[in-house]
Amino acid sequence: MEAQSRRSRSAPTGRPRTAVPSGRPAWDGERPAGPAAAVVDERGVLVGWTQMSERMLGHRADEVVGRSVAMLMADEDAAGPVARWSRLARAGRRWCGTVCLRAKDGTTVKADIETSPMSGDHSGYWFVTAVDPSGVSAWPPAGVPVAAALLARSPVALSIWDTDLRCIWLNSAAARLDGTLGRRRLGQLVTELPLGTAGPGITGAMRQVLETGRPVIEREYTWQVPGEDHERRLTASYFRIEGPDGRPLGVCTMSTDIETSRVRQHLLALAEMGGRVGTTLDVGRTAQELADAVVPLLADYATVDLAESVPFGHEPPLERLQTSPDSLPIFRRAGAASSRNGMPEAIWSIGDPVFVPPSSPFTRALYSGRTHFEPVLDTSPGTWLDQDPRRAERIAQLGIHSLVIVPIRASGTILGEAIFVRHDNRAPFTRDDRMLFEELVGRAALSLDNARRYTREHTAALALQRDLLPGKLSGGPGVELSSRYLPSDIHEGVGGDWFDVVPLPDARVGLVIGDVVGHGINAAALMGQLRTVTATLADLDLPPEEVLARLDRRAGLMNDRSSGNDALGRVMACTCAYVVYDPVECRCAIASAGHPLPALVRPDGDVVFPDVPTGPPIGVGAMSYDSLTVPVPAGSIIALYTDGLIETRDADLDAGMERLRAALRGPSTSLDAFSSHVISFMTPQAWRDAAPSLVAGPDRGPGTVSGQDDIALLLARTRPVSPEHAAAQCRP
Template identity: 40%
Template sequence: MEHVSAAATTDAQGIVTGWSEGARRLTGHTAEEVVGRAARELLAEDPSDSAVTELAGTVALRHRDGSSVTVALRAQPVLGADGASNGYVITEQPGGREPTLAGQAFEQASVSMSVFDTEQRYLRLNDTACRVMGVSEETLLGRHFPESVEHAEYSRGFHSNLRQVAATGRPVRYESYTAAPALNREHAWTTEMWPLRDASGEVTAVALTALDSTEQYWARQRLALLNEAAAAIGTTLDVVRTAEELVELLVPRYADFVSVDLLEWVLGADEPPTALNGEIALCRVAHGSRTEGTPEAAVRLGETEVYPAYLPPARALRLHRAVVSQAGEPAFMRWVAGRNAREPVGRPHREGAHSMVAVPLLARGTTLGAAVAIRIAHPDDFGDDDAVLAEELASRAAVCIDNARRFARERSTALALQHSLLPRGLPGQAAVEVAHRYLPSGSLAGIGGDWFDVIPLSGSRVALVVGDVVGHGIPSSATMGRLCTAVRTLADVDLPPDELLTHLDDLVTHLASDDREEEAAELGATCLYSVYDPVSRRLTLASAGHPPPALVLPDGTASLVPLAAGPPLGVGGLPFEATELELPEGAVVALYTDGLIEDRDRDVDHATEELCRALTARTDTLDALCDTVLKAVLPEEPGDDVALLLARTRALGGDRVATWDVTPDPAQVAATRQAATEQLTAWGLDETAFVTELVVSELVTNAIRYGEPPIQLRLIRDQTLICEVADGSSTSPHLRRAHAFDEGGRGLLLVAQLTQRWGSRQTGSGKTIWAEQSLTPEL
């Protein structure tokens, strides 16, 4: 709609005689309403004296809606034939300088300002608004707002707010992110709308100012990304997942395509390289795109790409800062050419990449890899602020990746240490059939200090041990190794369970006192030590703060063993009590650590009932029973290590054990030796008779000479032939080397030479000296 200048004519008395279309548009009055009236009635205020004298100036006219319209006018007299003035032609002076300071401020404001009537038609625009709209003021005046814009979404929101202000008379602050007709990309706008009122207070128009807040908008977006990064990156201690979280954060708000490549040593066990020179090999661990299928990626996940020194990723790694590259620059074009060369056949190629930023992943002075962001559909190139943001986000991601790397390495080390300390193959023995499971923790806490062991003892007995060290990680595994070694050493001395735990408690207390105060708590531990004798079928056990074992009898009933639980190891000063049970052959004893039944979301009593119920399941083997128990009892996401040891008892009957009471008389030695020889013949072990006679003779003679009654000889035919002599004295013999002219001292030395191993153990009524011979013929 073209602008038409306002014009009017009056006679000499000031009565309006003519009225133009431009005057109608300017004031809202039609010719029928004005012609014949005095021109003075159209004035909102009296004109200045200078305007009257010079017939030119700014005049305030009264608009039809009651508002005031300020306009620059000039009057030209109309002369008659006599040269006298018969009237005036009054015309609007277009382009005239605003006479008021407020008007000048409106016209020259650096922000877009506009005025609309209550029907959302343009009444006034300043120069900035015209530049934003891309047309002159004359083109927009009188037009309805929706007719002047093409962006429907923006039009609806803007138009709705205009109507709201006109209807309610309340100002509105409106923020949007959209394109403008004369701008080549989207901008952020902060728009203030407020009502204009006449003297009566009625809303006659709506004024607005629109501020281009694009820079502030992107600054807020960058700050929002940083805030989100703190919560979104590093939610797991997994290197690949952390890289994926960085990609998910950046696409599509920051870039259209993002990739994360790591140096190969980060994903392995190697140490970081001392320097990065020349070509750099990077392994792709994550990438993402706003386009489904990520067609921009020329490198598949898990593949290694070698970047020449001139490409942005390699430069970023060497310079330790972000490198920005735009379309048209040599480095950018080389990167595009190399990328196109690797494009898989038949895979769609994404055109239009125009800007990229490569940023190094640096953590604690160590270079881990590089992230590359590409803009394709995003209209803006990467700038300095974008590079700073990329460095900040990459720094946060790098610390999380390094944490994940360190955790993975420590976990791997702790797990390797744990497995090296746990028994790999349980030793062969006749007392029990065993099966076991060890499950390392999958939680963020890391590997714990759970352990178990099966230790053969003298007399065909066996020790079953399970323990749990407080804490996680390598320190816990190292402490577990100390305790495991100590238990084996003390078991070799053949100490009863309660005495063994007492010595172990002293060891833990000693270790804690040697360590720093803050580490003392990490040396706390629990332990359950039990000894099973297949001859007497008795199980003796003692606990140091450990959960009691479960017992499954051959009739299928299962229950926890009533046990006097002592204090955890390291507390010190409190006694440990031993509990003794007689078990039928075929009973199953289940030893476990608290990770199997304890969880913050579960009731321990209920979990224990589930354990006993699962142990009664009918399975072909103990291995299958282990799996059944873990499946039924173990939490879905156990927060601690789990160790499970199942042992099915066996019994050595009278056909494999022979016992004689020996009268403490040296004359009885020969009779005892003869009885032992006859038993070996009955067992078909005549080849062992010679050595056995010597061992029996020596041990029985020593018991009669140095011990106290009662004296008893026992032969046990197991995987080895065991000869035991028990007496009532607690004095243990010691092996010593006899001198050339000594008459004694050679007996035990002879026993040690002839047998596989020998030793002594304390009993409740004295001691037992034992010796073992191998039944496997030597090759």
């Protein structure tokens, strides 16, 4: 066509020259830098050609200038794209895309094309740049033996800078890292790039490397990429490139976006999963949290098996279980999670003993304390699976193919093992996965160790508390008795609540209830001391107010002898209520030392809280209390309780008293069943579920009250006694 056979009227004549846009520096002829470039007029005719274009396609300037750009297009229908570019150029609009160009030797070169309209005297022309996406076309200089193709396809962002710190090459990863800047930094000095506040530091590091030859490794900096509205956090390493003669040729930079790096992903995953483990001081819950944290994020199935040294239930000791030469009960299942419904991988349920062959990865990891890492599980004959047919069957059924066993170690003790497997995820575990498992298990081990220690202390305190409380209550013929004690949950610890019944002369009976401030073994031990003192004072047949006054005096003496550093510490506060019931007179005398008011349930079901003068708590040193005498008809119920029954974190005392009033108006049943009804009505579970349930009973173990203080309840149903019968009674 005519456009291909003649020069443009504005094309240069004579020696071919290189055309560059105004303001862009010309390149050194001996060391060309930057992308291939050309100038095209509005008809699509080439009017300028650069050395980098010749280097890329092999065409000299005198072979292409004056001809249509369509000659360089490898596509059969080249006229269409050229016409479209011409229309965009006339409209002053830019265009970019990827096309295939035809080199002089007949091969094709895939290139990223960008066209920009020129202004001023060159209005009507457009400037075209072409860059090989691989980055190989611009570098290396001839004679430098570098595996350019390998570097060009590296996932790490690589850039080459000459001795003037001008960018002469970058791979595709670096172009992507630059965002909208892309390959336009080719041919620019580092000082010309929009690096913001990071610019001086980067320039200084590159010059230092160029001058000294000492590399700079992983220097972090922040950079707001042009066109983005947020800063990136990057890390870069710099090292000098030298020729065969040792002369510096430039600087190479290796950059990584920390936000998307594997290290950061590792840390983020660890932080996410670690935050979900160890939220309580409950051993079983912590073990389950560890299993839940990794499924399905990293594993398809995970179990946490604990040794006998970590109690989390009331199961019998493992050494009592039957063993065989092929199977030993070394662990107990504490937690498990699966990506499949129904957990088909599980052979044992939570709480069951876990049997393993004596020669297996489980025992080796336990005794060695080292992780067993088997990314490709060996299921061939002759392995340990021959001694474990149940596991072998599940492995074959589910296609389990990758296994990691991490010992749970804390304070020099192996607490158990965490097992992770894959079956649905066909990728085997990697060493990065192994490191993540080990770090997560290490964190969980500290939580499990804390929970183990706390559970032991809680169990010891609970045993002490229950041993110090009275066993079978006996108050003589004048009362029928029933009691309940519920320690708070494991997070609060055992408290110092107590109750007691003291038979007195003439068929009278003393009813005591108290609450020591604090939790744990110290509170339980102090409760035992105060209960003993109170029972001794009551046995002297003193009036209720005198019993409390002497108890307060005794607590003061205990404080005087306390150094403040002993096991029990100072008695700062203890509430107590003491009631003496006379079945002959059918009345009772009540005194209170800061304790909640007792309740009186009359035979007709009416519930009253006698207005007892409330004195200061025991341990304050007031030693002055008053009592109130109230009539008690036969068949009434005297209810003594601690504040844990009526106090909650989301309700005040008045609301708790009204709930207790409603509970005491319950059905007329046996006193023991009535005690269970009151506890069921008043515990938080019943409030939430709106369905009473038996929380604790005399033969049902301690039970716990979740999220609140201890609960002690003492009920006494009154019975009349004749004076003759009362006189005939002997105190035990």
